[in-house]
Amino acid sequence: MAARLEPGSPAPDFSLPDARGGTVSLADHRGRRVVVYFYPKASTPGCTTQACDFRDSLERFAADGFAVLGISPDSPEALARFADAESLTFPLLSDPDHRVAEAYGAWGEKKNYGKTYEGLVRSTVVVGPEGEVELAQYNVRAAGHVAKLRRDLGLEG
Numbered sequence: 001m002a003a004r005l006e007p008g009s010p011a012p013d014f015s016l017p018d019a020r021g022g023t024v025s026l027a028d029h030r031g032r033r034v035v036v037y038f039y040p041k042a043s044t045p046g047c048t049t050q051a052c053d054f055r056d057s058l059e060r061f062a063a064d065g066f067a068v069l070g071i072s073p074d075s076p077e078a079l080a081r082f083a084d085a086e087s088l089t090f091p092l093l094s095d096p097d098h099r100v101a102e103a104y105g106a107w108g109e110k111k112n113y114g115k116t117y118e119g120l121v122r123s124t125v126v127v128g129p130e131g132e133v134e135l136a137q138y139n140v141r142a143a144g145h146v147a148k149l150r151r152d153l154g155l156e157g
Helices: 045-063 076-086 099-103 145-152
Strands: 015-017 023-025 033-038 066-072 092-094 107-112 115-120 123-127 133-138
Touching: 015 092, 033 045, 045 066, 045 076, 045 145, 076 092, 123 145, 133 145
Parallel strands: 033 066, 066 092
Antiparallel strands: 015 023, 033 123, 107 115, 123 133
């Protein structure tokens, strides 16, 4: 399992393809705070709940100076279908070789129904304006995560 990030450490930079055929880099957001969240699979119940919570809170995050980026191992085409179906307006990024997830400590051992396997660990990392990790949360729950994240960041509701 990749080492988990700690507050104060540099956030690994990345450039990944997005759902709309472009490329998004963490460096594109230098100067503002960024919520980078990792989710296992587009269009699944938990991931849809979490993505829709971010969608519904996007204006408040933007007003508080944050960008939101979602990263999964899905293809850009699958991400585009997910974004269209759920009216997701923030970037969804494709990390099929899980290189970025590994760099962020969001790829590792998981257990489900008694089986152990390697996979994406639902995680959220908040990156500060200068590229430092402000907050790193691993094994987060899909439902209620956005509200908890806002509380942990000292933001209202």
